[in-house]
Amino acid sequence: MILGLSAMAVANAAVLLAAHAVVRRLRTGLGSVDVVLFLLVRILLISATVLGAGLARILHPLGLGLLGAAALALLLSAGVHRDWPSLRPLPWGRLWTAVGGLLLARLLLQVWFFAPAFDDVLSYHLPKVAEWVRAAAIPAPLGSDPRAAFPAGFELVEAWWVVFLHHDLLVEMAGVEFLLLAGASVHALAAGLGWSARTAGIAALLFVLGPGLYFQATSCLNDGAVAALLAAALALIVAGARLPLVLVPIFLGAGVKPTALLALPGIVLTGALIPRAGGRPGAPKGIASGLAVAALLSGIFWYVRNAVAFGNPVYPMGPGGMSSGLTGTTLQQAGPSLRSLEENLTAFVDLRIYDELAAPDGNCTLGFNGGAAAFALGFPSLIVLLRDEPLFRRVALGVAVSTLCVFACVVLDSWNGRFVLLLATLPSLALARLCERSRPVAALAVLALGLQTVSTFVPGNLSRGRLGALARQPWAERALLPPPETPGDGPIGFCSDDFGPAYPLYRPDFSRRVVYLRETGADALLARLDREGVKRVVVSGPLLKSGPIFDEAARRGRLRPFEAGPWKGYDVVPEGSR
Amino acid sequence: MRPTAGFLSRPEFWEIFCAAVLLAWRVRVRPLSALWADWLSILCVFWIATALGRRWKHWPAVTAAVMAGLLALYASRQVPLTLAALGIAP
Numbered sequence: 001m002i003l004g005l006s007a008m009a010v011a012n013a014a015v016l017l018a019a020h021a022v023v024r025r026l027r028t029g030l031g032s033v034d035v036v037l038f039l040l041v042r043i044l045l046i047s048a049t050v051l052g053a054g055l056a057r058i059l060h061p062l063g064l065g066l067l068g069a070a071a072l073a074l075l076l077s078a079g080v081h082r083d084w085p086s087l088r089p090l091p092w093g094r095l096w097t098a099v100g101g102l103l104l105a106r107l108l109l110q111v112w113f114f115a116p117a118f119d120d121v122l123s124y125h126l127p128k129v130a131e132w133v134r135a136a137a138i139p140a141p142l143g144s145d146p147r148a149a150f151p152a153g154f155e156l157v158e159a160w161w162v163v164f165l166h167h168d169l170l171v172e173m174a175g176v177e178f179l180l181l182a183g184a185s186v187h188a189l190a191a192g193l194g195w196s197a198r199t200a201g202i203a204a205l206l207f208v209l210g211p212g213l214y215f216q217a218t219s220c221l222n223d224g225a226v227a228a229l230l231a232a233a234l235a236l237i238v239a240g241a242r243l244p245l246v247l248v249p250i251f252l253g254a255g256v257k258p259t260a261l262l263a264l265p266g267i268v269l270t271g272a273l274i275p276r277a278g279g280r281p282g283a284p285k286g287i288a289s290g291l292a293v294a295a296l297l298s299g300i301f302w303y304v305r306n307a308v309a310f311g312n313p314v315y316p317m318g319p320g321g322m323s324s325g326l327t328g329t330t331l332q333q334a335g336p337s338l339r340s341l342e343e344n345l346t347a348f349v350d351l352r353i354y355d356e357l358a359a360p361d362g363n364c365t366l367g368f369n370g371g372a373a374a375f376a377l378g379f380p381s382l383i384v385l386l387r388d389e390p391l392f393r394r395v396a397l398g399v400a401v402s403t404l405c406v407f408a409c410v411v412l413d414s415w416n417g418r419f420v421l422l423l424a425t426l427p428s429l430a431l432a433r434l435c436e437r438s439r440p441v442a443a444l445a446v447l448a449l450g451l452q453t454v455s456t457f458v459p460g461n462l463s464r465g466r467l468g469a470l471a472r473q474p475w476a477e478r479a480l481l482p483p484p485e486t487p488g489d490g491p492i493g494f495c496s497d498d499f500g501p502a503y504p505l506y507r508p509d510f511s512r513r514v515v516y517l518r519e520t521g522a523d524a525l526l527a528r529l530d531r532e533g534v535k536r537v538v539v540s541g542p543l544l545k546s547g548p549i550f551d552e553a554a555r556r557g558r559l560r561p562f563e564a565g566p567w568k569g570y571d572v573v574p575e576g577s578r
Numbered sequence: 579m580r581p582t583a584g585f586l587s588r589p590e591f592w593e594i595f596c597a598a599v600l601l602a603w604r605v606r607v608r609p610l611s612a613l614w615a616d617w618l619s620i621l622c623v624f625w626i627a628t629a630l631g632r633r634w635k636h637w638p639a640v641t642a643a644v645m646a647g648l649l650a651l652y653a654s655r656q657v658p659l660t661l662a663a664l665g666i667a668p
Binding site (some may be wrong): 349350353354355356358359360372375376377379380383384387437438440441444447448451454455457458459460463464465468 | 589593608617618621624625628632638639641642644645646648649651652653655656657659660662663664665
């Protein structure tokens with residue numbers, strides 16, 4: 001643990017200083033844009049480091065710690081630390097510092113007490129991270145869930161926060177990195193629109209306290225990261241940054257989730273409507289291009305890997321989209337559809353905007369989770385503002401087109417409000433601007449922000465005593481689904497015909513090996529279990545395909561059903577002891 | 579002399595036209611009894627009123643009143659869920 005903590009401190013110091021070294025050479029002359037670039041470069045450096053270390057098979061505390069120490073020594077010897085920006089006097093004023101400090105402290109407490117909970121996270125996002133950390137490398141996807149092959153740019157940052165401690169306690173810090181980027185990006189957007197620092201601060205606060213975006217950050221989900229990266233691209237466009245710099249968040253976004261690409265037409269439109277300002281001192285072209293190439297490599301890696309491994313860069317998506325292996329229902333369509341656009345728009349304005357069907361959570365279950373301020377104040381402010389602010393109108397048009405493109409390209413389901421979190425930038429910006437002009441509106445905004453602050457304490461999916469149960473667990477064992485025991489502490493098998501929560505089986509400290517079973521016959525299954533030394537197999541969901549295989553193995557006396565809490569499956573009976 | 583030509587070429591006309599089309603759609607697809615609490619309908623009416631009357635000296639008060647109403651509408655539906663999530667409501 002001491003080695004891990006030391007390596008984490010050194011590596012993070014190196015990445016912070018390296019990001020500072022890059023950004024000081026970019027010199028945009030705009031403080032808020034420099035902060036966006038700093039956070040972007042930090043995320044890029046982390047992603048590239050984890051990816052490189054994973055490919056070099058040194059993704060462990062010692063490897064990353066030594067790399068960090070070497071980089072830190074170089075940066076310190078070059079004197080990069082000498083012009084580290086001073087925080088005295090406080091750049092934001094005492095009130096803002098106090099509010100920001102309290103919110104940050106709350107966020108860190110949530111990181112500490114929350115544990116991964118959503119099905120998608122437990123089924124295919126985090127099992128990847130667990131496999132990487134256990135292997136100290138980035139192996140091919142092993143899980144039974146085909147979505148494990150999806151791009152994993154967000155998981156690279158999650159791996160950064162778990163690899164040093166070999167524990168998932170801080171895994172939500174990846175979301176915090178992107179939440180900070182989201183806030184900084186909206187701040188920079190407002191500044192780029194020519195609005196005051198106070199207005200920019202209010203807009204940033206409104207955006208990050210949107211319950212959907214906020215809980216994305218503490219839920220190990222990657223849609224908030226996509227929204228943050230798209231907002232960063234918009235902020236850089238409005239600031240008149242060079243094209244390679246604008247491409248950095250777009251390439252990173254493509255590596256996080258393909259929905260970033262679905263939203264791209266709107267970003268391109270904004271870029272076309274806002275030509276680069278001629279007088280702005282630009283970043284050195286070489287550095288900007290270098291960053292863009294690094295972001296491209298980091299983002300495109302997953303598509304190239306899938307093309308090599310599966311012959312399809314967007315595997316498991318095919319020409320007909322992606323269907324459930326179990327039920328055959330369409331999980332994701334390929335290409336746009338007017339029907340999806342109509343269904344998603346109708347669901348949005350009829351139901352989801354009210355956030356009345358479920359408490360807010362990171363998945364935006366049955367809602368938009370944009371918050372009280374967006375619903376009641378932000379969108380009406382938008383009507384007022386768009387008439388007066390031509391530059392803002394262009395940004396709004398781009399975001400609206402992005403939202404419509406995403407709606408046209410995704411199947412309506414109960415959780416896809418999270419794909420359009422970028423939309424919340426508009427009401428946040430508009431309301432912040434109107435607060436400048438109207439005291440009654442400002443007073444209502446304070447009330448709405450208060451409501452949003454209260455609604456972002458506990459996500460709906462951790463309500464009904466779940467958070468209390470998590471808080472009562474020792475931090476080292478904190479898990480929403482405490483894993484089942486295995487005899488002799490050996491590996492555990494996992495089988496699901498569709499998808500299921502494999503991640504908890506690794507345990508929070510990744511101490512257990514998980515063997516994914518995809519055998520097609522009882523003989524092969526039993527041979528694999530014996531070969532791997534598996535004594536217990538967890539199954540998830542109805543085994544319509546694999547069920548007969550397990551039934552046959554049980555009939556032979558080699559498997560004995562068990563149930564333990566939320567888990568069910570089979571204990572393996574050793575050959576000859578029947 | 580064509581008095582309507584000036585109005586037609588003004589942005590306000592097109593704003594009112596778009597808002598009216600959206601409002602007509604809402605009237606068609608939503609029960610009339612539910613329109614008073616329909617977010618999009620309220621926004622459309624506010625949009626039309628903004629296009630027509632935003633130079634009126636009491637317009638800021640009207641804006642604040644609309645927002646306060648929408649805030650009450652949102653809170654009445656969403657706050658019970660938040661309180662339940664916090665464990666302080668049934």
